[in-house]
Amino acid sequence: MHLSLRDMVSGQVSDLLDTEGMQCSATHKGLILLINSLALYRDEGRALFPEVFVFDKLDQILQMLPFSEHVPIGSGPKTEGTMTDALKKCAPLAQDGWAIYILRDSNAFHYGLFRSGKHILSVRPDDLLIENGEPEVPALFVHQIADGTVELRGVNGGTLVVTFGASRASETSPVDAQRALVASIVADVQEDIREQTAAFYRSLVSRVVKAGHGTLAVVLPRGKRSLPRIFKDGIPLKPAVSVAEGISELIQYDSCAANTTLQAKGALITGMLLSDGITAFASDGSVRGYKIFVKHPSKNTNPNAGGARRRTFELLKSRVGQEVACAFMQSQDGATDYKRRENGIN
């Protein structure tokens, strides 16, 4: 028996292109290759996580993205080979806010890099062009959302998540898990900056998940600001590492200093999430502790329950609704899971 990824994905990609009104044979074949390549993209042994946009009107897209710039890299015949060339030539450059674009015209694919925004809180291109996109400006977005998992999305709501690996299709969607974690972290952030704080954490969590180290995080219930006894074996942060003030400051004063400060906070929190142990957030967007370890009660320890991180997560899940409002895990093999207090209320 011979199984081919191409055959399995081909029909789904074709349906998605139909939904998006972007049907094209070369795009279809090219997207399948992109999905395959992006699952575990490496360049000279280094893991890369490029984001790729496919659209038909570069000028219009750039006009819609204030403070945008683009760098044309090349073009080629309208074939799947040109799309993979685009990825190969642009991926090493597609970092720190730069994304790859593939522009389609009647005979060719043109490609390069573009970016937009003034600082780290600016609305991201995928948010504006895809999540809140308009049907009259068709666009596709392909990117890796977790180790071995690639998402393809379009303006009209077409979504395809392709997971490379054993028995994971039925598991929790990494996108849902990340959204649940972020929603819990910002639940009590003051309303006028909640949207921006959520965007800040979405970007941060996405980076952590892509890093593939694995992570464990909890959000304390509403109103809880200090670590409960269950988390006594860890590093409490006093004062807490808070981002809300930095976000307000950046919005209000729009200064380089505020941007740098917030970026530095982001790097610090990323480091905590990539440390062994649990990172504990409060629902006001602050970090209250990290490198926290909990004891597994021997009676509940199931030797078949997976690795240490999975077993810790099972314990944290059991505390949701008590000391914990939301528990989140990404294992080293890329599997993501979460449990949030029912009806989403912390």
Place this chain on the structure above:
Amino acid sequence: MASTELVPWSGKEAVSLAPSVTEPREIVGVARQLTLKERQQIVAAFNGELYEMAATFVWNKALTSLKAQLGKLGAAFVAEMLDRPDIDSDSPLEQKLTDYEALKLAQELGIIGGTGAFRLRQAFEKISHFGSAPSEDAENEEMSADEAIGVLRACVTSVLGFERIEAALDFKDFRDSLGQEFLTEDDESVAKLSASPYFFKRACIRMLLALVKSSLGAELENALANANLIVPNLWDDLLKPDRYQVGRVYAELMSEGKSVAASGMKRVLLKVRGFDFVPEDLRSRSFISAAHAVIEAHEGMNNFYNEPAPTRALERMGSVIPIPAFPICMSALLSIRLGNSYGICYDAQSPANSALKRISPERWMYYLSDCLPADERILYKLMQESPQTRWGVLVEEFGLPQLAPDLSNKDVRNILTISPASSRFQQSVARVIGSLGYASKG
């Protein structure tokens, strides 16, 4: 304004006071916002021939009351209505708002009527002039009793005579409806708006932008839906400076990470094909702030002393003014050149001229065709004798009559080609102001 024109809201009628009443004691008798002690002090000042002191006291009382009322609308709202991105929620409005701006905004929101605004503007000119640093022959320039009574009368009938000064009820209803209701084409207020004079349209667009920038949740949803209906309806009538304001707000929302609001405004801009009006960067905000510093100095006390520094700062900002900031920069530079009824600041002329000389003919054309018709600050100056004369000199100096044939607005053509001393010039300026809707009664 003709009585057949439709207006979404109208200005408040002034407190009734017979024209024959000229006694300070009788005038302050209807000033409900003044305490008995304050009224007695004003009458005593008039009796003691301290006219300027009395007039300045009354003026400050009236403007403090007006600014306090405007402050209740929120700094974000005021900032957007005046297109002043330099005002934020922490800005002390009583300091940031010039008296001229407070009067303008109060008129636009129906807090004071057209006639009241006209009289207050005249009072403002007197107060600014006599409040300036004393010159060598200061004794000959003292405020007269008649002048002080004019100021007192304007302040009392339009502001201090009311128990409370507040926006017209129909304005508040209209503003509320933009954030609390989902308007449709059939709504009376939407239909009225399309047929209303320009300043109502501009005010409505600015109210929507203020709401989109500051609202959350359901109010934001309503504001975005209403923007999606109203902005396309008015877009063809909007002058370019006001289109740039829409584009700049979109850029600011994007920059501040307000995804929902930015996405809603993107829909609006797609509908009107308005992305040409989105600035590539927000450098224009620095120019806008610098221009407002010039205007604050020009319209504040001791203007002849305070104008040079901010004018030099504006002149040094760069050779090319970003287009979204161009209208307000021109307004500031021309204010310096035209001065007021009492003169100009000589030290500010050199930097203002230097900046104006860098304006290309294409930019002058843009100002004359798209900015001047809505630049009420300059238009009102062109109604005054001395600034008119200086306008005549400026027009010749920059060869502006040569641009007249390419202008579609006949009245603006006249403003460039007819002698400012002629009545036809006055009539043309009055028609341009009238077309904005500022001549409205009430």
